[in-house]
Amino acid sequence: MAGTAADTTIALDRPKRRQWRGDPDRPDVTAYVIDLADGRRTLHLMIEGIHCGGCVAKIERAAKALPGMVDARVNMTTRRLTATWDGAPSLGNELVAALGEIGFGAVPYDPERLQQSDSQDERSLLRALAVAGFAAANVMLLSVAIWAGHAQGMAEATRTLLHWFSALIALPALVYAGRPFYHSAWSALRHGRTNMDVPITLGVVLAAAISLHETIVGGPHAYFDSAITLLFFLLIGRYLDRRARRLARAAAERLLALGAQSVTVLMGGETRTVPAEQVAPGMTVLVAAGERIGIDGTVENGLSELDTSLITGETLPRPVKAGDRVFAGTVNLGAPLRLTADAVGDDTLLSEIVRLMEAAEQGKARFVGIADRISRLYAPVVHLLALGTFLGWWLIIGLAWQPALLIAISVLIVTCPCALGLAVPVVQVIATSRLMKRGILVKSNSALERAANIDTVVFDKTGTLTLGRPSLIDADTADPTALADAASLAQSSRHPLARALVREAPTAEPVDGVEEVPGQGLRRETTDGEIRMGSRRFCGVAEDDRDPGMELWLSRPGQAPVRFAFEDQVRSDAADVIATLKAQGIAVELISGDRTAAVEPVAREAGIDQWQAAATPADKVARLNALTEAGRRVMMVGDGLNDAPALAAATVSLSPTSASDIAQTAADFVFQGEALAPVLTVRQTADRSARLVTQNFALAFGYNLITVPIAVAGFVTPLIAAIAMSLSSIVVVMNALRLSRR
Amino acid sequence: MEQLVILIPIALVLGLVGLGAFLWSLKSGQYDDLEGAANRILFDDDEDDPDPPKKR
Numbered sequence: 001m002a003g004t005a006a007d008t009t010i011a012l013d014r015p016k017r018r019q020w021r022g023d024p025d026r027p028d029v030t031a032y033v034i035d036l037a038d039g040r041r042t043l044h045l046m047i048e049g050i051h052c053g054g055c056v057a058k059i060e061r062a063a064k065a066l067p068g069m070v071d072a073r074v075n076m077t078t079r080r081l082t083a084t085w086d087g088a089p090s091l092g093n094e095l096v097a098a099l100g101e102i103g104f105g106a107v108p109y110d111p112e113r114l115q116q117s118d119s120q121d122e123r124s125l126l127r128a129l130a131v132a133g134f135a136a137a138n139v140m141l142l143s144v145a146i147w148a149g150h151a152q153g154m155a156e157a158t159r160t161l162l163h164w165f166s167a168l169i170a171l172p173a174l175v176y177a178g179r180p181f182y183h184s185a186w187s188a189l190r191h192g193r194t195n196m197d198v199p200i201t202l203g204v205v206l207a208a209a210i211s212l213h214e215t216i217v218g219g220p221h222a223y224f225d226s227a228i229t230l231l232f233f234l235l236i237g238r239y240l241d242r243r244a245r246r247l248a249r250a251a252a253e254r255l256l257a258l259g260a261q262s263v264t265v266l267m268g269g270e271t272r273t274v275p276a277e278q279v280a281p282g283m284t285v286l287v288a289a290g291e292r293i294g295i296d297g298t299v300e301n302g303l304s305e306l307d308t309s310l311i312t313g314e315t316l317p318r319p320v321k322a323g324d325r326v327f328a329g330t331v332n333l334g335a336p337l338r339l340t341a342d343a344v345g346d347d348t349l350l351s352e353i354v355r356l357m358e359a360a361e362q363g364k365a366r367f368v369g370i371a372d373r374i375s376r377l378y379a380p381v382v383h384l385l386a387l388g389t390f391l392g393w394w395l396i397i398g399l400a401w402q403p404a405l406l407i408a409i410s411v412l413i414v415t416c417p418c419a420l421g422l423a424v425p426v427v428q429v430i431a432t433s434r435l436m437k438r439g440i441l442v443k444s445n446s447a448l449e450r451a452a453n454i455d456t457v458v459f460d461k462t463g464t465l466t467l468g469r470p471s472l473i474d475a476d477t478a479d480p481t482a483l484a485d486a487a488s489l490a491q492s493s494r495h496p497l498a499r500a501l502v503r504e505a506p507t508a509e510p511v512d513g514v515e516e517v518p519g520q521g522l523r524r525e526t527t528d529g530e531i532r533m534g535s536r537r538f539c540g541v542a543e544d545d546r547d548p549g550m551e552l553w554l555s556r557p558g559q560a561p562v563r564f565a566f567e568d569q570v571r572s573d574a575a576d577v578i579a580t581l582k583a584q585g586i587a588v589e590l591i592s593g594d595r596t597a598a599v600e601p602v603a604r605e606a607g608i609d610q611w612q613a614a615a616t617p618a619d620k621v622a623r624l625n626a627l628t629e630a631g632r633r634v635m636m637v638g639d640g641l642n643d644a645p646a647l648a649a650a651t652v653s654l655s656p657t658s659a660s661d662i663a664q665t666a667a668d669f670v671f672q673g674e675a676l677a678p679v680l681t682v683r684q685t686a687d688r689s690a691r692l693v694t695q696n697f698a699l700a701f702g703y704n705l706i707t708v709p710i711a712v713a714g715f716v717t718p719l720i721a722a723i724a725m726s727l728s729s730i731v732v733v734m735n736a737l738r739l740s741r742r
Numbered sequence: 743m744e745q746l747v748i749l750i751p752i753a754l755v756l757g758l759v760g761l762g763a764f765l766w767s768l769k770s771g772q773y774d775d776l777e778g779a780a781n782r783i784l785f786d787d788d789e790d791d792p793d794p795p796k797k798r
Contacts, residue, residue: 052781077774160746
């Protein structure tokens with residue numbers, strides 16, 4: 001790709017990184033700023049949280065309020081913002097910060113990397129559809145004149161003139177609009193296979209050839225109208241199908257780009273910001289306090305704590321010191337760290353997980369959609385039927401070859417899988433948009449089909465059943481002064497327990513002179529003595545044998561130490577959702593990487609009897625494989641990096657938007673919000689879609705069952721075939737539209 | 743019947759103009775963001791006229 005070389009120069013020509021405070025939610029985006037030829041700069045951002053037109057207006061207004069901003073435009077369909085400005089690249093960071101202040105997350109992406117071949121395919125299909133529609137309408141107008149003329153005794157010369165006009169319109173249109181089908185049929189035949197497009201191509205080409213012959217000799221049997229309307233209807237189905245695929249892929253692309261991250265490297269005594277994929281092994285990487293780590297590496301120096309919740313599913317942070325290995329995706333909570341980037345070896349945690357995931361995904365790739373399964377059987381049958389009809393009429397009954405061929409063509413057109421081609425795409429498009437409106441993103445186009453008729457749901461704990469962040473227990477009964485004192489100290493820390501305290505007392509004034517002791521706690525010298533907040537030992541409280549759970553102690557001079565206990569709160573509707581699932585006869589399981597003591601109470605609260613704690617990613621996959629081998633259809637709901645292989649191994653998988661990038665990439669559905677109800681919504685929508693698809697196929701087959709014998713018997717002219725076919729397509733579409741009601 | 747020779751081409755040309763217009767609108771990106779376009783009409787950005795005339 002030409003863009004790759006250009007990207008490198010863009011990234012390396014960047015002037016020295018400006019002083020900028022690190023923040024896990026707002027990484028430095030200057031590496032993604034592109035210099036335009038006219039000296040302006042432009043940045044592409046994916047925006048999260050756009051729900052309505054008002055959001056678009058708010059975002060554009062906020063962006064345009066920045067000094068030097070020339071243009072900012074949001075594409076609401078793709079949820080992307082393109083901003084152009086005069087001035088320094090650092091305005092990009094200000095832009096992201098400004099968007100963050102009004103509540104929209106923004107992630108930079110490189111448009112060159114997200115090649116839009118799909119959308120170009122879609123456009124060429126739409127052009128073909130437009131041409132076919134134009135030709136079909138005009139040829140039909142002429143055909144109506146011919147039918148009327150047939151009843152009123154039109155002169156043969158006039159009829160032939162009208163046929164010539166039809167040919168003039170239809171033939172170029174057939175050549176242009178039929179290309180997607182001809183290409184696909186040709187490549188199937190070349191590989192010795194046959195697909196749905198072969199009978200379509202045969203029918204269209206033969207009908208056009210016979211009609212042209214009839215027109216030249218001045219005969220009555222010209223059926224340009226049938227051929228072109230056939231293409232028109234097929235193109236509608238093809239376009240909808242392609243659109244659904246593109247939406248699914250766009251969702252996946254968005255997640256890929258979300259993983260894109262800039263990393264600060266130290267080169268020749270100078271710091272530079274480069275995209276994470278450009279970091280070579282052995283480079284020195286600086287990680288500011290609060291920054292998300294973009295690479296796998298070893299700590300060179302520094303002492304800090306990492307939030308590893310997305311990787312291991314543990315709520316509490318892990319202390320790190322020089323020599324420890326750290327992984328991409330973790331967040332540095334304490335002091336700045338200096339890392340050495342590792343070789344991209346097979347022994348890294350990430351590649352281990354990716355390997356497990358790829359192995360699991362191969363099983364999923366074997367899934368064949370119902371439409372493909374049917375067409376595999378259908379195409380050969382249709383060919384044999386048409387060939388048999390032709391030979392039967394020509395050789396056995398002794399008809400001349402032209403009328404025999406005409407009858408065979410009507411068989412091809414009657415059996416044409418228009419309704420079959422529409423049966424799945426229409427339902428999928430409607431179901432996907434229905435889910436999208438409820439904040440559920442469908443990422444793969446076979447996901448809906450796989451989500452139907454599941455009988456087991458497996459949940460992860462941290463971040464899935466729970467919100468994945470600790471919250472204070474009994475906040476109402478806590479001593480208000482102690483809470484206020486603790487929260488004031490906590491204001492200076494990024495530790496999850498400290499953040500939870502601040503959430504309970506958001507008005508607490510931050511205080512100066514707070515020192516963070518990694519792995520232990522916070523302390524502050526006052527005139528009265530030292531205030532400490534942190535672990536039991538740090539605050540001088542006697543150790544206790546019982547498992548204390550998550551706790552913080554506050555010790556103040558001259559006062560008894562105060563204990564704050566925390567728990568990872570279960571999502572508010574988790575128990576209801578699980579009860580509903582059980583009532584519907586679905587088995588529910590919980591598999592977590594966390595300790596038994598942490599898993600058991602959550603399982604009890606959510607009402608799950610079957611649970612497993614301390615499971616490694618491989619254990620999770622093994623459990624899912626065991627379930628699948630037992631013939632179960634399993635839906636996995638998870639969020640951590642450690643869940644990703646299991647997500648890929650399940651029949652179908654869901655993940656919340658708060659999940660790690662890899663989990664979101666592996667999942668088939670991604671849902672927004674703090675509720676767990678989307679699990680039910682997905683299941684219900686998938687089941688209804690599956691029912692509608694089955695009905696649609698039944699309709700399409702029922703229609704074939706009636707019309708094929710009539711066509712073989714020679715009573716159907718291509719015209720009647722075309723009309724009957726359109727009717728069946730319309731019935732299928734109407735049936736699918738029932739999904740959008742309720 | 744001679745009228746047909748004139749009328750049919752006229753009809754075709756008109757149809758082609760419509761087709762051309764559609765293909766042009768497709769090419770110029772007017773279908774790229776249908777959702778956004780539907781909402782944009784509702785924005786009351788008075789940036790063009792910062793001091794709108796007061797109603798009497």
